[in-house]
Amino acid sequence: CSLKDGTPTKAAISQILQKNFEKLPDLDQKLFTLGPFYLAGNAGLAGLISNSLYRRALNIHAARLASSLPMAVLPFLTTSALYSATVSQPLLSGDLNCPTCAMIRGALVGVVGGAVYPIVLALPLNIGLASRYSTAPLPGKGNLLRYCVDVSRPVLNKMRAVVLLQAFFGTYLGSRNFETYFKLARISFGQNEELQED
Structure with missing residues (x-):
């Protein structure tokens, strides 16, 4: 499947890249397929840490x-699906040809999906538990937002290292996945040819 001028279509490029994926070195294949799960595992761990911090702040024992x-x-x-949708699949389909873009996308997935989302998710869950078990005095409806900010401030301070770690790991993973994509493009289209963006 190619266009009139002989250049392959995006669908053909994607098919060629996926077909030649098995020709990559084993380490590159494993990092490309399993790397997002390590980032997602760190996100799950960040969720457990933020949950624990909120439970302590709100005196929840049940x-x-x-x-x-x-x-x-x-x-x-969430982090696994987000990384796959924004980095892995665009690389394998030939839609992401920029190393900086892959690194930035990886970092954003690491920060947003792997650190901020677990912190934001833990807040309403634990406020609901604190309300149900009456472990901490909760404010009225008008002061709830201020209360959430006050409760979250120490949690966010303690989670800074997790946010930085996830940003670093997401950046590293995006960079390595782009290197794998570059090797795959060289295998698929030859050493001197470059992918053309449609």
């Missing part, structure tokens, strides 16, 4: 498993 399970699973699934 429902440990009920609050920990979604805080590990949801960030894991």
Whole structure:
């Protein structure tokens, strides 16, 4: 499948890249396919840490498993899907040809999906538990936003290292995945040819 001038279509490029993926070195294949799961695993761990910090801040001792399970699973699934949709699949389809873009996308997925989302997700969950078990005095409806900010400030300060780690790991993973894509493009289209953006 090619255009009139002989250049392959995006669908043909994607098919060629996926077909030649098996020709890559084993380490590159594993990093490309399993790397996002490590980033997602870190996101699940960030969810558990932020959940624990909010539980301590709000003096919650009940429902440990009920609050920990979604805080590990949801960030894991979200980060994995987000990385696949924004970095892995665009690389394999030939739509992402910029190394800086791959690194920035990886960093954003690491920060947003792997650190900020678990923190934001833990807040309403634990405020709901604090309300249900009456472990911390909750304000009226007018002061709820200010209360959330006050409760979240120490949690965010303690989670800075996690945010930086996720940003670093997302950047590294995006960079390595682009290197893998570049090797794959060389295998698929030859050493001297470059992919043309449609």
